[in-house]
Amino acid sequence: MEKLIKEVRILKIYATLLTIVCGLLFILAFKANSSVEHFKEIDVERINIVEKDGTLKMVISNKERQHPGMVNHKNMKQRERDAGLIFFNSLGDECGGLVYDANEKESGMVYSIDQRNTDQIMQLQYLEQAGKDKKRVYGLKLWDRPDNFPLEDIIKFEDSLKKLNDPVASKKAYAMLREQGKLTNERFFAGKTADGDVGVFIRDTKGKTRLKLYIDKNNQTHIDNLDENGNVVK
Structure with missing residues (x-):
């Protein structure tokens, strides 16, 4: 009888320990399968944000590990870029960043x-040159870019000119592109210029400034309507 009682006691202890172990394993397994992790602080050189299928959508990186950019799901040539955020769309192209x-x-x-x-x-930009002749520019800038000259073609064009290593031929090639309307043109700037003017500056489709509404560094107001040659139209 005493032997039976002793065996029952051992079985109870075994069952209790087994229950505790199973419970701990369940908790650990649940944590391992959890899709949310919590960190109070983390040091990292680069973070890639991807879709479920691995498609890259955003990179947060320091300068050394920054992404070079991507066109049609293909990485561009390695180049030096500043730290920040780079965004990518579902077409496999870089589409902006900070x-x-x-x-x-x-x-x-x-x-x-x-x-x-x-x-x-x-x-939206802020640029400043340090030193004695300090120049500071900040504001909103807009450009026009043609639809028939995508980034892949621009890269191929510039690579071919680099291989030629001929400044005269490069100048002629760029002039031809300008005539064809394939070059980028600045159209609008609102902010502060390097000369200290604060206002709105609008350019035509050829990139020439045609309208300026601003206050200069001497607090004088200006509204300038310009012709194609940059002359004030009265």
Whole structure:
């Protein structure tokens, strides 16, 4: 009888320990399968935000590990880029980003929005040159980019000119593109210029300034209507 009681007691202890172990394993398994992790602080050089299928959507990176950019799901050639955020769309193209940095000579921050299949068409920017002749520019800038000259073609065009290593031929090639309407043209700037003027500056389809509404560094107001040659129209 005493032997039976002792065996029953051992079985109870075993069952209790087994229950505790199973419970701990269940909790650990649940935590391992949880889709949400909580960190109070984390140091990281780069974070890739991807879709479920692995498609890259955003990169948060330091300068050394920054993404070079992507066109049609293909990475561009490695190049130096500042730390920040780079966005990618479902077409496999870079479509904008936020970069920033500063050193002894200059500093700046730029938020860019890219046109489909090509480069930026809108930027919120701050740029400053340090030193005695300090120049500071900040504001909103817009560009026009043609639909028939995508970024892939621009890269091929520029690579072919680099291989030629002929400044005269390069100048003629760019002039031909301008005649064909394939070059980018700045159209609008609202902000502060390097000369200290604060206002709105609008350009025509050829990139020539045609209207300026601003206050200069001496607090004088200006509304200038310009012709194609930059002359004031009275």
